[in-house]
Amino acid sequence: MTPGIRHHDSRFAQNRFAQNHSAPHRAAQQSADQPQARRAAGRGIRRLVAAALAAGVTLSLSACSNADPLAEQQYGDSADKGYISGTGAVKEFAADQRPAPVTFSGTTEDGRQVTQDDLSGKVSVVNFWYAACPPCRAEAGDLKTLHSEFESQGVEFLGVNVRDGGETAQAFERNYGIDYPSVLDAEAAGGTVQAAFAAAGVPPKAVPTTVVIGRDGRVTATILGQLDAGTLRALIKTAVAE
Numbered sequence: 392m393t394p395g396i397r398h399h400d401s402r403f404a405q406n407r408f409a410q411n412h413s414a415p416h417r418a419a420q421q422s423a424d425q426p427q428a429r430r431a432a433g434r435g436i437r438r439l440v441a442a443a444l445a446a447g448v449t450l451s452l453s454a455c456s457n458a459d460p461l462a463e464q465q466y467g468d469s470a471d472k473g474y475i476s477g478t479g480a481v482k483e484f485a486a487d488q489r490p491a492p493v494t495f496s497g498t499t500e501d502g503r504q505v506t507q508d509d510l511s512g513k514v515s516v517v518n519f520w521y522a523a524c525p526p527c528r529a530e531a532g533d534l535k536t537l538h539s540e541f542e543s544q545g546v547e548f549l550g551v552n553v554r555d556g557g558e559t560a561q562a563f564e565r566n567y568g569i570d571y572p573s574v575l576d577a578e579a580a581g582g583t584v585q586a587a588f589a590a591a592g593v594p595p596k597a598v599p600t601t602v603v604i605g606r607d608g609r610v611t612a613t614i615l616g617q618l619d620a621g622t623l624r625a626l627i628k629t630a631v632a633e
Contacts, residue, residue, distance in 0.1 A: 490592035492608030497574035521554035526617035
């Protein structure tokens with residue numbers, strides 16, 4: 392019994408020696424591996440952050456430039472192009488700093504000729520739009536309401552469609568109840584009305600853009616991007632009061 396016990400104790404001692412001997416080695420190895428593990432984890436986190444940022448950029452860009460499915464269904468091929476979105480920024484011009492009167496002419500969706508003379512002596516609101524532009528659709532109801540509100544005060548509303556043909560423009564107007572005319576001014580056909588406003592110092596840099604013009608034909612204010620109804624109402628009232 393005693394030798395057997397001694398033999399068992401010997402193996403136990405050998406195992407303890409091996410464990411005690413290997414423990415510092417494992418600790419040293421783990422200590423050496425930790426910086427590598429941290430570096431690998433850091434690289435993984437950086438890759439995830441980069442991927443998330445890239446996805447965010449893609450989403451933010453697509454919000455301004457992708458085709459709108461609803462517009463494509465309702466308004467056809469015009470929906471396959473992006474729009475340049477503004478921020479709704481408002482700029483008012485002091486009386487002594489207003490651009491020169493805008494001189495323009497164009498043809499409406501129903502074939503009528505319109506020039507600046509049709510707006511002469513009246514406060515007018517000119518809205519640059521097209522059917523597949525999401526913020527243009529979002530503000531259409533406000534434009535309809537404001538047109539009805541100020542029509543009795545002699546304020547004229549005129550749309551400038553920067554992309555569509557007559558059929559598409561008229562379908563939009565029927566859908567949203569817009570009853571004031573729009574000039575067709577697609578850039579592919581020259582965009583002469585847009586060029587005229589740009590030459591006068593008020594280029595429509597975003598779609599939509601809304602321009603308020605005083606009775607003297609000079610621009611009193613602009614809104615780049617989707618309008619706020621209360622803001623446009625105040626701008627019109629200011630022009631009417633002059």
